[in-house]
Amino acid sequence: MMFRKNLQDLLEELKLDPQVEYWHTMEETEAQYSPFPEQLPRHLIDGLHRRGVTSLYSHQRTAFDAAEKQENVVAVTPTASGKTLCYNLPVLQRFYQNPAARALYIFPTKALAQDQMTELNELADELENGLKCYTYDGDTPAGLRQKVRKAGHVVITNPDMLHAAVLPHHTKWISLFENLETIVIDELHTYRGVFGSHVGNVIRRLKRICAYYGSSPTFICTSATIANPVELAEELIGSPFRLVQNNGAPRGKKHIIFYNPPIVHEQFHIRKSSTKVVNDLASEFLKNQVQTIVFARSRVRVEIILSRLQHLIKDDLLKQSIRGYRGGYLPSQRREIERGLRSGETIGVVSTNALELGVDIGQLQVCIMTGYPGSIASSWQQAGRAGRRQGESVVIMVAGASPLDQYVFQNPDYFFEHTPETARINKNNLIILSDHIKCAAYELPFKEGDGFDDLSPEDTAELLDYLTEMRVLHHRTDTWHWMSDAFPAHEISLRSAAQENVVIIDRTKRGSPNVIGEMDTFSAMTLLHDEAVYLHEGVQHQVELLDWDEKKAYVREVEVDYFTDANLAVKLTVLDIDDSRDAGVCSLQYGDVMVTAMATIFKKIKLDTYENIGSGPIHLPELELHTNGFMLEFDPDFFDDLNDEETEQLLIGFCHALSHVASVHVMCDKRDIHAVPEVKAVHSGRPVVYLYDSYPGGIGLAQKIFEQAEHVLMKTADYVDHCPCSHGCPACTGTQGMDDWNVKRRLLQIMRNLMEGLA
Amino acid sequence: MKLKHKLKRMKSGLDEKPAQQRRALSSEVTDFSSIGFYPFYLDGEVSYRRKREYPLSDRLVHRIQSVCSEWQKLSYCSHPLRFHDQPENLLFFDTETTGLASGAGTKIFLIGYARLKKDSMEVTQHLLTGPEHEQAFLAGFLDDFAESDTIVSYNGKSFDWPQVKSRHAFLRERLPLLPETGHIDLLHAARRFWKDRLPSCRLSIIEEHILQKKRTDDTPGNLAPLLYFEYLENGDPLRLAGVVDHHDHDVRVLAELYVHIAEKVLFPERAADAKELSASARWWDYLRHPEQAVPFWDRIPAVHLPQEELLPKVKHLQRMRQYESASKLIRSYPAPSAKHYEELAKIEERRLKNRHAALEAVQKGLKLNPDPAVAAKLIKRKQRLERSALSG
Structure with a gap:
């Protein structure tokens, strides 16, 4: 009989582990209460009492008071701080005062909407005040839709549905839009980057329709901790906001542990793989039945860790209680896993950041991150998954080899004291904007002199003229009328640059093909090419055929001891330079670039040793991306003393370090920005380092880096300088230094040159 | 004009084409x-x-x-x-x-x-x-x-x-x-x-x-x-x-x-063929007016009744409470399917109270090797019939 250790025993063991580089304990905090507002009906207070809410937390009261004054509110609330009352209470109060009042709740995903509806309906049942709350999304049965449109006091939906199903059909929603008093936007921080830029435009359209029907709703937003909640809310909604952040919810004790895998190769400074370390740590907790969540950065990692964990744990029952969770699983599968976590039936879950969002999965004790999640905000979101109001919990971050991870581990202060990242959107990205102007013109004709919410009438008119030239609109008298037989919202996806997804079809069972998931086209190029090994719920599948034209990938279950890793070749063309600065040896530029990406080859990598055991070509067409870029164009003779190979190594190292550090300092997600070096650029014949936004039209990141170039370069130099290696290593310069060729020293020298030039 | 210019360049290669010059127009x-x-x-x-x-x-x-x-x-x-x-x-x-x-x-x-x-x-x-x-x-x-x-x-x-x-x-x-x-x-x-x-x-x-x-x-x-x-x-x-x-x-x-x-x-006489007759008949049955369906069903001779129309007609007869005729219709049909036998067993058991005949129908149905769903239902009915035969 195995002796089962509890969390305390496991913590004691960890304290002795030499690989723990940093241990931070956050003491528990007491609750801060505020009384119920006086104007709240007795009935409602009684109802809340029956549900165990005897008083409000301070932030809930502040939010209520601000909303009562018709202010737009953004409440910054960590996980499990009772944020739902921040908006449910004002909405219920408004409904009491005016039974015709309607509210629209916008959640980023369908799953969150379901949770919310259940919660609000239970509260409404308790109060017996006749408030009807419905979700309206792709799962809403056709028979119920009319009822929701006509009778839903609170309609819960998501931005995609608002974009494609509600706004284009606003004539069916007249009673909602005429009486709309409150719009709730939950998880505000998720509306950043491309997605946020789209949603900002959907809100412009929403406000336009509301104005048409004579309503001017106020907004209540909730957000996880980010550096600029008010700025983001104001940018996204286009109206002034009031910040509420006096969080009064209690919190249990929490240990945050930085765990750096041991170095296995001194000279090359190579550490043990973080995936392996995570497997060992997680299986220790799981064997002792401590509920644990493991976060991995990619879908492939999730599946690799899941299958290793299931392999490490011998107990069959326990094995079944460990699940994977990521985009690409079907919704029903996800709901089942969420239920299992809440009920405790599921002991462990391995997830991508899909579980960062407020999906209710109850309180877990341990959270393990495979590598730094890429942003401070995201890290705290994931850490919030472990431990809620009471009890001790543990968060372990296991560093990967990437420079970003090592940078964070070098500077724990950065993590604990640095302001979390700034969330940025660019509503005026031309491609996104013109797409939504199209949708808006479809919904209501534009009149001369109309702006598009906070877009000036002049700019609006210019875009409308463009659309008229493209024969989408028809301009006559003083109005632009829609003139196309298309339905524009269906051609525009809010979530991704690629409009179409690839459907994954499992044909293991002869004669009964089964759709097991889907993936965006850009990811599919490297994950679903012919012969790729695709993992789904820990089961290996081999792609038999990727039908690119039909956007279908046919897979079959296999059992092999390797996974596949594909290369993406990227080419850049500078189209237009908007701005430039002279840095002596080099010119800094910002402008429009064209990126062409093509998947070239894939490697087969052995599961346990990670060695390369074969490769093959990928035959897929090129994808084109027109975006904004930041360029460092060096003098042609700057690298004269080096041969091409050495120059290339230096530039690769530069890109490697710069892109990681830049991503930390200007934005949220590593994947939103890419760096590419060219020894001889096509347009100038000079050595160039490019950084570009990985989205058509750009979302303002390259521009920010251009503006803050001194700062970013200095941080990059610091980082490379502080890396413990001597000649450059995979963590800092991305390549191996050699005794006679010190990449690191040379790179530092270049950066100093640059900074002097800029000063 | 900067926005427009940029947009045009970004979208070059897409299949949107600018309009030709139009002449001014006023519908008045x-x-x-x-x-x-x-x-x-x-x-x-x-x-x-x-x-x-x-x-x-x-x-x-x-x-x-x-x-x-x-x-x-x-x-x-x-x-x-x-x-x-x-x-x-x-x-x-x-x-x-x-x-x-x-x-x-x-x-x-x-x-x-x-x-x-x-x-x-x-x-x-x-x-x-x-x-x-x-x-x-x-x-x-x-x-x-x-x-x-x-x-x-x-x-x-x-x-x-x-x-x-x-x-x-x-x-x-x-x-x-x-x-x-x-x-x-x-x-x-x-x-x-x-x-x-x-x-x-x-x-x-x-x-x-x-x-x-x-x-x-x-x-x-x-x-x-x-x-x-x-x-x-x-x-x-x-x-x-x-x-x-x-x-x-x-x-x-x-x-x-x-x-x-x-x-x-x-008007039944306006039907072009048996399919149109049964379409009208089924529609009336569906609307709970089986009496209106009678002349339509009656115009289809039993021998020409297509296989897929047998069950609707049987249901029609049941709506008209003509259980004997319904039973007879299935029995006299050239090649009833397992589903038909299942329906026959239902009629015999519930309406005509003839457990023996019902059991017989079930057995005939099972002999046809029906698909698993139908087979499961037949077996369940068979077991129940056999149990009640023992107890009754």
């Missing part, structure tokens, strides 16, 4: 008489309308009358095709729109209907001469139809009428209320009768294969949006001639189709 001075439309005035606003009268054959007039008088006799029955008013109150209605998706940006540019007169049919069409004239356009349409009218359409319940409602919603403060009229949608009826034998139930297909009329020189309906856009760009009403005639033709075909289908539902 355009002459629509070339396509038969004339202005009329309503509260000072001008609206364009075309009215045409077509002679009706004596034969068709007669058919319409007999259909209407037959519905009068059946006034106690509810049937989606039922109409018990004067033939003049039938409004054969259709629209042409600027897109096939329903949504706020799709406009109706041609709306109209055919109405029966004594020995003729009058087609009225209203044309949206430009998007700024929508109010007058809809007001003109609303002006001459009434609550007592019944709309007859083809897919109008899910497309045309919601579209009218959507356009009306934009102008609801400046327009009279939409009348709540009756609405008969012939698409559903056509599907019941001919779905299995036709490649699709589009109106043109029905017209060709069921009404045996082939159109010549027709402008396909799916070109309508593009032709309308062309008209808006160059201002020449003649671009619309084909669409207007197509629409005119469509509403007249609806009148004929209504009579054609109503006859199938009302």
